[in-house]
Amino acid sequence: MSSIGRTLLFSTAIVISGFTLLYFIPGTDKIPESLLKRNEERQELLKKKEENAGPSQAEAFKTAFKEKQLEIDEALNSCHHLDGDRNKIAERLNEISRELNILSKFLSASSMFLVAYDVKICTKGIQQLHDKMVDIEAALLPKKKFGFSSRIDKKKDNNKIIKDEIDTTENKCSPKITIKRASNSCGFTSRSNEELSLPHEEVFNKDVLLSDLNSCIVFIRGTPNTIHVVSSIKCKILTGPVATSVLVDTCTDTTFSMACQQLRVHNTLNCDFYIHVTTKAIIEDSQRVRFAPYNFYYPDLDIHFGLAGLKRDRNNWQQVDDFNWLVSNKQSPNWSLIPMEERIKF
Structure with missing residues (x-):
């Protein structure tokens, strides 16, 4: 002193x-x-x-996160050494998907003592692993497509062509493919007057189907791959960020709040959409549909935006293409913006 x-x-x-x-x-x-x-x-x-003193909570988290990140990356690389065995590859990818979900929850639970920059870096790391997993799945487990060659040799024997078509149909409808689709999807069907919820661990990287719902409230607090809503009446459907697209078909008097790359709306009447879209919303054979900015919030929303690969600063919520309205210099009568005083906060 x-x-x-x-x-x-x-x-x-x-x-x-x-x-x-x-x-x-x-x-x-x-x-x-x-x-x-x-x-x-x-x-x-x-x-x-x-x-x-020992390492701080933040330092301990970053060490554990890095170790798990490297472990998952090594597991992804190992998929190339399974001799093309589809069952083993699918099983390995399912395990990796579960591990990614655990890592995401670990980040979410630790975000309270992390600075924003560290959360951003870790979220980006999880997204990179997710993208790598999707690329590996596309390369090693390509989805079988149903279709015929447009260049069929007319000189081929008709019986041979018929046999090829039957074989293709059998492959398309094989039990293995059906089971695989079922294991990668979730949702609710034929429900009325219920509050329904799907957490992140149940929807992550999966296809969600909501069909034949009446007077229900649906919460999806997670990052699904796609969402398909069919025949919804007088419902509220609130979702977290969707990695690819949302398809809404034959819905009436329903309110949606959802974030996605692309929104397609078909055969829908008198519905409100609070949306975050990075392309444009598309409507077809629909009337009295209205749009406003996405406003659904829950604690892990920012992390899930990162996992879905959606940019928070890019939202084309008021850019809507109506496939039934071809007059470029006039507003379509089939859709409008929700007035500020009528917008709902979720």
Whole structure:
């Protein structure tokens, strides 16, 4: 302590949580050397404790996150060494999908003590792993397409052509393909007057189907691959960010709040859409549909936006293409914007 500090006038001192609080009273000559020494010793002790302290929560998280990130990346690389065995590859990818979900939940639970930059970097890391998984699945487990070549040799025997078509149909309808589709989808069907919910771990990277719902409220707090809504009447459907597209078909008097790359609306009447779309919304054979900005919120929303690969600063909610309205210089009568005073907060 400087000589100026040593000549400050004071009366007494109180120690609270290792810190000495000095109370100064005019008329006193100087600070006693014993108190100065005690204060210096305490400060030195606190300094040593800080130096010997273990890693902070943030540092421990980053170490564990990095280890898990590398582990998942190695598991993804190992898919190329399974000798093309579709069953083994599918099983490995399912395991990786579960691990990615766990890692996402770990980040979500730890975000309270992380700075925004660290959350952004970790979210980007999870998204990169997810994208890599999708690329590997597309390369090693390509989906079988039903179709015929447009260049069939007319000289081929008709019986051979018929046999090829039958074989293709059998492959398309094989039990293995049906099971695979079922394992990668979820949702609700034929429900009335219920509050329904799907968490992130159930919808992550899956296709969600909502069909034949009447007077229901549906919450999807997660990142599905796609959402398909069919025959919804008088419902509210609120979803987290969707990695690809949302298709709405034959719905009436329903309110939607959803974020996605692309929204397609068919055969729909008197519905409100609160949306975040990175392309444009498309409507067809629909009337009295209205649009406003996406406004559904839940605690992990920012992380899920990152997992879905959607940019928060890019929202074309008011750009709507009506395939039944071809007049470019006039507004389509089939859709409009929801007035500010009529917008609902979720």
